[in-house]
Amino acid sequence: MLTQFTPGALWPDDKGVHINAHGGGFLYHEGVYYWFGEHKIAGWAGNQAHVGVHCYTSRDLYNWEDQGIALRVSDDPDSDIVRGCVLERPKVIYNAKTRQFVMWFHLELKGQGYRAARSGVAVSNSVTGPYTFVRSFRPNAGIWPINATPEQRQVPTPGDQPEFTGSYSGDIAQFNLLGRDSAGGQMARDMTLFVDEDGAAYHVFASEENSTLHISLLSDDYLEPAGKYARVFEGRFMEAPAICKRQGRYYFIGSGCTGWAPNAARSAVADSMWGPWTELGNPCVGENSEITFGGQSTYILPVAGCGDAFIAMFDLWRPENAIDGRYMWLPVEFEDERMVLRYREAWDLSVWNS
Numbered sequence: 047m048l049t050q051f052t053p054g055a056l057w058p059d060d061k062g063v064h065i066n067a068h069g070g071g072f073l074y075h076e077g078v079y080y081w082f083g084e085h086k087i088a089g090w091a092g093n094q095a096h097v098g099v100h101c102y103t104s105r106d107l108y109n110w111e112d113q114g115i116a117l118r119v120s121d122d123p124d125s126d127i128v129r130g131c132v133l134e135r136p137k138v139i140y141n142a143k144t145r146q147f148v149m150w151f152h153l154e155l156k157g158q159g160y161r162a163a164r165s166g167v168a169v170s171n172s173v174t175g176p177y178t179f180v181r182s183f184r185p186n187a188g189i190w191p192i193n194a195t196p197e198q199r200q201v202p203t204p205g206d207q208p209e210f211t212g213s214y215s216g217d218i219a220q221f222n223l224l225g226r227d228s229a230g231g232q233m234a235r236d237m238t239l240f241v242d243e244d245g246a247a248y249h250v251f252a253s254e255e256n257s258t259l260h261i262s263l264l265s266d267d268y269l270e271p272a273g274k275y276a277r278v279f280e281g282r283f284m285e286a287p288a289i290c291k292r293q294g295r296y297y298f299i300g301s302g303c304t305g306w307a308p309n310a311a312r313s314a315v316a317d318s319m320w321g322p323w324t325e326l327g328n329p330c331v332g333e334n335s336e337i338t339f340g341g342q343s344t345y346i347l348p349v350a351g352c353g354d355a356f357i358a359m360f361d362l363w364r365p366e367n368a369i370d371g372r373y374m375w376l377p378v379e380f381e382d383e384r385m386v387l388r389y390r391e392a393w394d395l396s397v398w399n400s
C-alpha cells in the first residue's frame with residue numbers, strides 16, 4: 047500500500063509495474079478516479095503511439111489499478127490512429143446527457159512529424175473502454191474567434207504575407223496564422239478539456255504554430271466544437287495547458303514551448319473562460335523553479351470532497367527512453383489569489399488538514 051506521493055520516483059501500479067500513462071488526464075466518476083495517459087514504449091520510439099491510451103483507477107490517489115488499454119492504436123494503415131502516429135495528452139470527460147465517455151487527444155498523423163496538428167475524438171459507453179475512434183480534424187474551420195480583430199478575420203491571399211517557415215525575426219503577428227488556417231481548421235496541438243459546473247465543456251489547445259491558445263466550447267454531446275472560441279495568451283507560445291475552477295474563478299497552468307526540455311511554468315486567472323486572462327507568472331518557487339522542477343504540466347485535479355484542494359500534475363519526460371517518464375504531483379497553494387507550487391520529495395493529502 048502506498049501512502050504518499052513521491053515526485054520523480056517510479057510509481058508502481060497494482061502489479062508492481064511503473065504506471066504508463068503520460069500526458070495524463072483525470073476523471074472522477076462515481077467515487078473512483080480514472081487516470082488516462084499515453085502508453086509509451088522503450089527508447090525514442092516510445093514517443094510515437096505503438097499501443098494507445100492506458101487507463102488506471104484509484105480510490106485514494108496513491109494506489110492505482112491497471113485497467114488496460116482504453117483506446118488502441120489501429121493496424122489499418124488507412125486509419126488516422128494507425129500504430130506509429132503521435133497520440134498525446136488524452137483527456138476523458140463524461141457526458142451526462144448521452145451517458146457517453148468522450149476522449150479528446152492531440153493527434154499527429156504517422157510520418158508527418160508535428161505538421162498535422164489535429165484533434166482526435168473517441169467514445170465509449172464504459173469508462174475504462176474500449177473507446178471507439180470517431181474522427182480527427184482541425185477545429186473551427188471557417189469560424190472566427192469571438193475576439194478576433196477585423197484584420198485577423200481575413201484570409202490572406204498567397205503572396206500577401208510572408209510564408210511561415212518556423213524561422214523568422216520580429217513579431218509572430220506579422221503572419222496571420224489564424225486567417226491562413228481558417229479554411230482547413232485551426233492547428234491543435236497540446237490540449238486539455240475542462241468541464242464547468244453548468245456542464246459546458248471547453249477544449250483548450252495550442253494553436254497558430256503554438257503561438258496562441260484557443261479556448262473552444264464543445265457541442266452539448268462533447269463530440270465536436272460548438273462554433274464559439276476565443277484566442278488567449280496571444281503570441282505567448284504556451285503549451286501543456288491545465289485548468290481548474292476555484293471559488294468561481296478559473297485558474298490556468300501551462301508551460302513555455304521547448305519540446306521535451308523543461309522551462310518555466312506559466313499561470314493565469316480569469317473570471318470567465320472567455321477571458322480576459324491575467325497572467326500571474328511562474329507559480330513555482332524555490333530551487334529549480336525556473337525549469338518547473340524538471341516537469342511540464344498536464345492536469346490540475348480537484349481532490350474530491352476536499353473544497354480547496356487541487357493537485358497540479360506534471361510529466362517528467364524521458365524522451366530518450368519514453369517509458370521511463372516520471373510523474374510529479376504537487377499540492378497547489380493559493381497565496382493572494384496566486385497559485386504557488388513548492389517542490390516536495392514526499393507528501394500526502396493531509397497537507398490540506400493543517
Ligand code: GAL
Nearest residue numbers: 069134236285286304305306
Ligand atoms: C512538448 C509537448 C509534448 C510533446 C513534445 C514533443 O512541448 O508538451 O506533449 O508534444 O513537445 O516535442
